[in-house]
Every structure is written in structure tokens, then in C-alpha cells.
Amino acid sequence: MNPKRILVVGAGHVGLYAALRLSKKLSSREAEVVVVDPQPHMTYQPFLPEASAGNISPRHAVVPLRRELRKCTVVAGTVTRIDHERKTAVVQPISGPAREIPYDHVVVAPGSVSRTLPIPGLHENGIGFKTIGEAIFLRNHVLDRLDVAAATTDPEVRSRALTFTFVGGGYAGIEALAEMEDMARDALRYYPELKPEEMRWVLVEATQRVLPEVDRDMGAYTVQQLLKRNMDIRLDTRLESCVDGVVKLSDGDSFPSDTIVWTAGVKPSPMLDATDFPRDERRRVTCRPTLQIVDGDRVIEGAWSAGDCAAVPDLTKEPGNFCSPSAQHAVRQAARMADNIANVVRGREPVDYKHKHVGSVASLGLHKGVAQVYGVKMTGWPAWFMHRTYHMSRIPSFNRKVRVVVDWSLAFFLKREVVALGQLHDPREEFSEASAPPVGAARV
Structure with a gap:
């Protein structure tokens, strides 16, 4: 039998x-698993706020693909076209010409991207705040703004530098806001020129509540905790413009801000536009509970999908x-889908995916959190501890679990690192300036 x-x-x-599960359940005689992704790692997104705040090393929030998928073939590239009628995908490698990869089964899992709106100045x-690169950039940017504020004598420049605006009150926005404020407040001990009350942290949320995944009382508790930290919470308010860094809100207020973080939702990856699979009104791939892609009532043989894009x-x-676009569903759907593909390869019937949402946990900074799990509600230190324990247990590989725990353990004894490494974002700038020919010099 050909694999x-x-x-x-x-x-x-x-x-x-x-x-990972397919490579363990199916032998090399039964199947060959080929994974295509432009990045050499998987980002464990629940750890992005902690990585951005310096609680863990950014490298420990990502999982190297080649280390974990040793029984799989990893192709570093982008899928530019899927023609399922021919069961062929066109892949553009990082370098070199495009290539076609034929397949028997395809798992369509490009995930999601930030959902943006045509707001002037937003681009x-x-x-x-969806990738490890963005998390590192935000950390360096916030610390850089503290340096700008400490160095200037212009009150307008200082006020602008110390105004941090976050748009979106879901888990990503709340955790990013809370962790970055915690980090910046911690950093101010090294800035005698600055006072904590000079910082302005603004949350803009278009609906009347935050953290929609939990009950309203838990969302209200979260708002109360943020208000106690002197944050400016704008509910039922929309960002209307941010041209030249001037934030204009639907409530009529406007103010300059050097930091505008967009976390207002996600949408399916635009890569799906290059496929011939059916989509729903939200542009997600339509699936059965077995995680097989369907066109109406017709199952498309050999096509599977799950996660944010399904x-x-x-x-x-x-x-x-439909299942919410959360890591909780994605991980469990992946396992069910892998088992179903193995069943089909071996001539068995696939099984429906069914999972009742366990609940949600969120960090509000160091030793602060909110959690609602199996109907049990917790706040403060217990919720923060549950948040860390849960996500430590879910990040793939023993290697990453150990590294994350070591980072947390060291943080109990050592002070948080609060140095900006802004040159990471343009490392050739200094060399380019040094190696540029003198103005007016003749070129040979």
C-alpha cells in the first residue's frame, strides 16, 4: 500500500x-505528513502578553517546528493556491521558484489575521498584537517612549509619549493593556524624572462590556480593577481616526498618543481566498462536526479544517x-481531526467533535487575574495562578514547559528586565550610515 x-x-x-498527533498515530507506511508554514515556529499566543511584559523570554513562547515535528516534512513557504479538484497545492518557498505538492488529504489551518477597519491613520x-514579533516590538516601543519622556523638556512631547491607547476589550486587549501597564510602572523606578500619574493608559471598546467570554459580573470586576490602577476605560466608544497619532473617539474626545495598539478581533486568513473551498458569510470554511469540509450537505473527500478559519x-x-475562535477549541479540534483522518486512512468512520467550553482565564498583570472555569469564578492571585498553570500545561513540548517555569521561578528572585532593544527592528541602520560614502564623494 502506498502511503x-x-x-x-x-x-x-x-x-x-x-x-504531531498524525505523525504518532500513523506509521510511515500509512502516511507522509507535510507541514507548510512561512514561519519556522508555532506561536503560543496566550503567552504573548507575558513575553511582551518580560515575564518570560520571547523564544520560550514559540515552539520550533523542526524540533517537534521530526517525523514530518516541514516546508518553509507559503501556500498560494489549493486546487482540491486536482488535489494539488502550489507552494512558494522562502526563496526560489514555486512548487506543486500533490496530496491525498489536506488540512486547511492557516488561522486568522487581525480584523481591521478603514479608520484613517490606523494603517x-x-x-x-498577534505575533511574537509584534509583542517584542510593543515592549521595546513602550520602554522607548519612557526614555523619550524622561529626556524631553517639552510637556506636549512628554504627554504624547506617555499616552498608551489600546483598542479592543477582548482577552488580547485586556491582557496586553494590563501586562504592559504593569511592566511600565515597574520600570519607572529607574526613571526619577517620571511619575506614575503622568502615564495615561486608555482602553477603547466599542461594546458596553469587556471580556465577552465570561459573565458580566466578571467583566465588571475587571473594569473596576483597571480603574483602580487609574486607567481610562472607554466603553461603548469607537476609534474614529488616529491620523498623525492624534486619537479621535466617537465620544468627541481627542488626544495625541504615540502608542496605538489594535486588538479588536480577528478574521479568517486571506489565504483562503486562493482555495476552491466553500465559505460562509464570515468567510470561514464550512465544516461538519467531523471537521470535514462540506459544500452544503456534500462532504468534500480528503479536505479538513478547524480552528479560527473554520x-x-x-x-x-x-x-x-459554531465553536468560538479560541485556543481551547483549536487544540481539541486538532486532536479530533487527526484521529478522524487516521480513521479514514484505515477505512473507518470519522467521529463528531463535541466539547463544552470549559471557561476562560486571563491575567491582569503580575499576581492579578480573573477566571471562570466550570462555572467557578475566581479573582486576584488564585485566578492569576490558574491562568499560569493552565497555559503552562497546554504549551506543546516538555522543553518549553520547563523553560517557561524556569523563567517564572527566576522572576521571584530577580527583578524584571526593563531595557529596550529597539535596534532589533532595524539592525542594519548603524552599519548603513557608517558605510555610506561621504556626501559628494565620487563613485568608482
């Missing part, structure tokens, strides 16, 4: 976990409901 080729498009939560001034029916709720 089946299983092509995994994307190495996020779904792609990595699915490929030029906004900072995303519309998977939630069997624990009323018909018409």
Missing part, C-alpha cells in the same frame, strides 16, 4: 497539534451555533 500524503497548511495551534500608526458546529449548543 497517503497528508498536507497540513499552517502550523498554528491546529496545524502543529494535528501534525500608518497602529500596532498589532465554521465548526458546536454540538453542545442549539443548532446554528
